[in-house]
Amino acid sequence: MIRKKKCVAMLLAGGQGSRLYALTNNIAKPAVSFGGKYRIIDFPLSNCVNSGIDTVGVLTQYQPLVLNDYIGNGQPWDLDREFGGVHILSPYQAKTSSEWYKGTANAIYQNIRFIKQFNPDYVLILSGDHIYKMNYSVMLNYHILNNADCTIAAIEVPMEEASRFGILNTNEDSSIYEFEEKPKNPKNNLASMGIYIFSAEKLYKYLEEDNADPNSSNDFGKNVLPKMLSNGERMMAYKFTGYWKDVGTIDSLYEANMDLLGDIPKFNVSDPSWKIQTRSPMSPPHYVGDGAIIKNSIILTGCEIYGDVENSILSSDVVVEKGATVRNSVIMADVKIKSGATVEYAIIDENTVVSSGATVGDPKESGKGIAVLSRNITIGENAKVSGGQIIDKDLEGGAN
């Protein structure tokens, strides 16, 4: 018997995420941390594992160092396998040509040989910039039952936002008759989530054709999917109704983090039947000191809290010294907030220091926006970072 996998997942993780500005200066978007404990890529990876898909190719391109290191041999997701498992697929040099991934379709095309070694019946294409929990095996069954050539996961978005998305116009049986990429006057509000299942042979065929077409920009949404539709292939929309958030902007990343807070959070990561698996730090439990006040917040392992923390997400090994205040903020791993510093409505990336008396951010009501500090920088004593400012290098201290 030939060893094979029913379904292989290909995760597009090469995006720069330029709208996350300083947060993606040195790392790819899927490696950006989320919810204190996670990185964005944990969500599609955990979804794969929880859906019984144990073969995942991760396509990297932009600043892959942190991401490669993070994924490693895939052990945190149980993806260290002899046959299957997680594989990092970076652009490579070939005898006749060597090129970067030109578009999403080209990235998959360049790795067809990787897919074929598992001889799958179906290929699942994912992107690494969404926060959601989804059972891909249900979508796969839907694809099979509907005898589809390609199934696209879709979610209803507010009508007024529909023009930001790729919109799927469908018949009554959810088969797709038209794509509209960011339409000015959308006919409906069913948006593509960038999650596709292809029957493998069809995928190979259309990728070969797309590659041979010099006028194509080698993109699934722009080229491959419309071509399939015009050729009369059976394309289905799979409606998803759960939580789904594109965290491609500072605001949406912030909102998605805040969606974890509250008595009944909008997004629940502590569902034992759908564990989000991650590479966990080996830190001791967090310590809360005598004078600390913590309200409506998430605090990770290894933190030392002596000050006030409210409506915030603190990743592992964060220190909040006595007299420091952190409100309505997302603080990533190893950040130090020194005594008397105030952080309000801000995102602070890993290993950054906010020195004594410094102020980062302004209240949301000020309308100035979210303050962002990138990783590995120091904000000097009594320095002031206003709301909406994005700081990616050390900032000298201010006057008292």
Next chain:
Amino acid sequence: MRAVGIVFSNIHDKNVPELVRIRTLGSIPFGGRYRLIDFPLSNMVNSGIDTVGIITKSNYQSLMDHVGSGKYWDLARKDGGLIILPPFGDLGNDSLYTSRLEALKGITSFLSHADEEYVVMTDCDSVCRMNYNEILDYHIRNRADITLVYKKMVPDMTSEEPATTFTVFENRITGLAYKTEADGKEANVFTNVFIMKRSLLLSIIMDSISRGKRHFMTDIIADNLKSMRIMGYEHKGFFAGITSFQAYFESNMSLLDPANRNELFGDRNVFTKVKDSAPTKYGNNASVKNSLIADGCVVEGTVENSIIFRGVKVDRGAVVKNSIVMQDTVIGTGASLNYIIVDKNVSIKDGRYLSGAENHPFYVAKGMMV
């Protein structure tokens, strides 16, 4: 590597009978996210020892479950790595070992197949950071036959087993005594860590089989203080002995001191099984002071001077003070705990009031409903 490691997972079980009824000493939960065996295992790995045998006796399912293949300690190795050594029944009378020497007899084949020159042996009854490499250097520098590690401290007189204490003269151990009477004085208390050549250990084991010797300290160490060069190495850092239920309580609480925590965990090199619990959430009415809280908890009530393990729920209005609450326990609305050690998966119903005393914490067994 120069040394192979041996960890005795349950030599001192009888000191903490409550906690080992369903597990071995090595798998007793400690410090919010750890098991006692994490400390010797991490010390081994941090000292560069990459072959570690764990001697087990009974009730070791929880231990096996915890250590697994050894991957969290980087001990899932093709060559060496972590090796569980289950009891070996061939002691002539079909019974399990009752002493350290008998336990060692059961692993002679493991010992003879190792190729490291030295053996580092440790128990699971202490929490500390120890660099076995430095101790091994000391052992070699002093041309010792055996090196025993001791800590200057007041022995725990509530322990079921008497403390082994040494007389040390110019770093050499010249006398051995079991402490049975409390005098409140510091003594050189044995930490149950020893180092010797593997070949010497094997010959001691063979000799003890043929001569019917049973007790390592009395029959081997005490009898050879003159004929062998037996050195003492003083451990000067943080050391918490888990020698009684009270000591277990106090050792946990000693982690609330930042200096101790920093010494143990400052370099983040104590390894343990990873569970991927969700992050811990604090509600709007939470009030927490001087406490260690692991991942996966939901804190809506009050917690003071306590150690809270993974996945614990402290409901609204509940008050937990001076207590240790283990994994997945739920403290109901308005319940109150003071000086209580609550084992795993316990449910404390709404409004219940439980109190022990500082010198006598009360214990609630695993899975109970109160």
